[in-house]
Amino acid sequence: MVRRNLTAWLSHSITFPLILFLLLVLAYGLFLPWLGFYWDDLPMLWIGKTYGAEGLKAYFATKRPFWGLLYQISMTFLGTAPWQWQLYAFFWRWLAGVMLWLTLRQARPQQPTEAAWIALAFSLYPGFGQQPISIVYSHFFIVLTAFFGSLYASLRAIRTPAHRWYWHSLGLMLSAINLLSMEYFFLLDLLRPLLLIQALTSTGAQRWRHALRHSLPYLILFVGIGLWRAFFFPYQTYNYQPHILTALAAQPLTAIGHVLTRILNDSLRAGLWVWFYPLQRLTMLPTAGPRTLIFTLVALAAALSLLFFMGRRTWRLTPPSGFSQRSQAARPWLGLGSAGLLLAGWPFWLTDLPVHFGFPYDRFTLPFMLGAACLLVGLVRLLPASLPTAFLVVALGLATAAQTQNSGDCRRDWEVQRALFWQMAWRIPALKPGTTIVMQGLPLRYYSDNSLTAPLNWIYAPENPTSRMDYLLVDLDVRRSHWALQSGIAHQPVQVDYLAAMFTGSTDQVLVLYYQPPACLRVVDPVLEADNLFLPPRLRHVAARLSAPNQIEIATPAPRLPAFYAPEPPHGWCYYYEQADLARQRRDWETVVALAETAFALGDYPNDPAERLPFIEGYAHTGQWEAALTQSLEAARVAPTMHGVVCRLWERLLRETPTSPQREQAHEALRQEIPCP
Incomplete structure (x- = not known):
């Protein structure tokens, strides 16, 4: 009875959103309390706080003005606490995955298991590692959610003819949000007829005609906005130029060869090799900090366990024994995945921008995520026996761990950046x-x-x-x-x-x-x-x-x-060094010496010999020449390259301090150790 109830619950429609939520917590949520703001988050946040809606409008005027409206809305109710924006980005990442799952279930209700695995692969896609850049990418996933919502609405219009105008109206509105916001997912709207074909019950040429007829309003919208962006929006090429068009005019054969090579390489990299990328990332795990190491291993073990359990209970892909039957089951996803990859890269192929893994160019893998997820499930669908489920469990478990490791890297970067500005404020x-x-x-x-x-x-x-x-x-x-x-x-x-x-x-x-x-x-x-x-x-x-x-x-x-x-x-060595260097600039030598005594009493030491320079000056100007000599020799012993720096410092000290036997004795001792001119 318990087992039957568990199986029934796992088959319930609410289960997938909950499992997706748990996996995203493992991938993106373990480090969430310690993450901060990154990359363009900081300019946008500062502009929003300093200049308000008008500043954001000016910032996006030459980029993506309609997309900028989304920022104006978000920044009216979200503050400047990083965790708020991290949760906001997490929510939209999760909702985009749920929306994709609903869309695929509408397209092929007879294959709900494949829909679940594709949505999971999309949500855990290991080629894109910028999720912690929360202000920027929360809005990317808002647009992606709108795009999937548009596809879902157009499919619902077919499934429920009595309400088709309601669903088409909603679909057109959501499609417009995608098409007006940015170019990343613009061409993916052309996947709509392929999805509609999956939902139609007619056959042959009639099926294609029905799909195109239902797609016609969306195609008109697509063409209209495309013409506006190409010919009437004055800033379409403000930031990035379509270099390939110039190359085609100058050397057409070379340019065509270059584009074809890019299409093949980028599609293979972002659509296929990406699933092996976590193995490369995880080889760097031993050099990560202890927290990153522990969290990543926990995420890997938990994700594998959860995926294995769901794969056995609910999401097992049981392929037919014959290859032709397996091929037939895989064909819709292989076709959708291949088409998605071929449409995804044109914004970057036209502008000759590189599609790579790793910051900052991994942002260009975003349009490839849908095609890569469909292609993955389509390919494993060709495998016999229990291999499809096993491969997906391992691939997505590793992807989860790689995303956790990536969040750990972001946490460290935030701490280094925080330290930079705190030390700047101290100095x-x-x-x-x-x-x-x-x-x-x-x-x-x-x-x-x-x-x-x-x-x-x-x-x-x-x-x-x-x-x-x-x-x-x-x-x-x-x-x-x-x-x-x-x-x-x-x-x-x-x-x-x-x-x-x-x-x-x-x-x-x-x-x-x-x-x-x-x-x-x-x-x-x-x-x-x-x-x-x-x-x-x-x-x-x-x-x-x-x-x-x-x-x-x-x-x-x-x-x-x-x-x-x-x-x-905490006030460690760097705090006292910064304060001492500031006191040195103020020529407050007693404060420099007092800070020196506190700093050296910490048991810490400089990580750069130049950090001893203000203390040398402080000791010299207060007549403590023996201490100044000791610190000078410590700085010089690090490397001969410091000899010139120490010598010039003593030249300055000899000019600025009164003559005394202690000074001359210390100077002579220094010259015996360092060949000063």
Whole structure:
């Protein structure tokens, strides 16, 4: 009796949404409380808070204006707490999967098991790893949910002729949301006739005619919006140009060969090889932190167990013994999957954008998710005996674990980024407006300098709602177009259009910072570190020519960070180093020494020899020459490349401090250890 009741419950329509929810918790939810904001989340959040709906409208005006309306709606009721946005993105990811499952069940009600596995594969697709970028991708999945809802409504119009106009009206409205929002899923709307054919009971050419007739209103909408986007929307190619069209005009045969190669490679990569990608990801698991390792293994074990249980009880794919019968069962999904893959990549093939795994280009795998899921189930449907279910259990279990591992990577990136801004706040109380902060080799995967410019302004100019942005952050490894900054040329303008605001500065207002954890954030000294080989060569060059530490306003209290950066990290070595370097700039030598005693009493130590420099100066200026010598020798012993830095520091100390026997004795001892000129 219990077993029969369990089987009946597992077969209930509510079961799939619940199982999908549990699997998504394992894939995307275990790290959710520790995730933050990533990539374009930060600019959008800052623009929404600073400039409101008008700012968001300006930001999306040259991108996807209708999509921007969705952001305006979301940001009116969601705050700035990361967990709220993470839950919001999780909800839409789950709802998109449920909507796809309902759609496929309408298309082929005789194959509910295949519909369940396809929706699971779509929801756990391992090629896309940007789910934690919650503000951006919650809205992507809103559009995907609308697209699946449109397909579902058009199928319901066939199933319930008495209400077909209601369902068609709903379907057209939801289709318009997809077509007007973005180009990612635009061409996938052409899959509609293939799905309608599955739901029709007529045969042969009549079946195709009926499918096209039911699709006609949607095709008219598709063509109408397509013509508007191509010929009347002025910003369709504002951000990305259709390079392939230019190449076709110049070298047609070469361009056609390139496109065909891209279609084949990207379809195979995003549609087939993607299911083996988790194996590659999981080989990196031993280098992950202990929390990521434990959570990933828990997710893998739990997902495999749950999928195995459901595969045995409810979702077992029992193939016929003959290959021809298995082929017949697989044909609808193979056809839908192949068509989905061939339609998915055109926004990127036309603009010659790469479709790769890994940030940031894995976002281009989003349109391939549906085709890849259908193709996977279609292919395993060709396998005999119990192999189809077993393969799906293993593939989706590994995909779940890979997504958990990816969330762990995002958690670490958020912590590194939080530490960057807390250390910046400890070291830099305020900045003069117009400052460009220059860095190189940011130790962050899910951020760019464009991302970090938003919190920089949020922290240092929280009350500036004007269209003139006060601060800019530039990574020399990314912004190659800033030729004056790259070359270290003074007296040149620096301008960046942030869409909602404009930054205007000059290369005379530059502050160079260096950040490579576990070392602390450092304000690079342009005099002492002109040949510090611990710095990247280009950053060293720019620092020597342009860096102006006086851009820091030192006579102000520390800034207040946005609430989502709370709580303040514990005060360890980096806190005392930043405070000591700030006190050194204020020439408050007693405070530098007091901070030195506290810092060295921690039992911690510098992770960069340059972190000893302010303490050397503090000891020297307070007459503690033996301590200054000790710290100088410790810094120099790390590597010979520090000798020049230490020597120049002592040249400055000899100029700025009064003569004394202790000073001369310490200097002579230093020269015996380091060959200073």
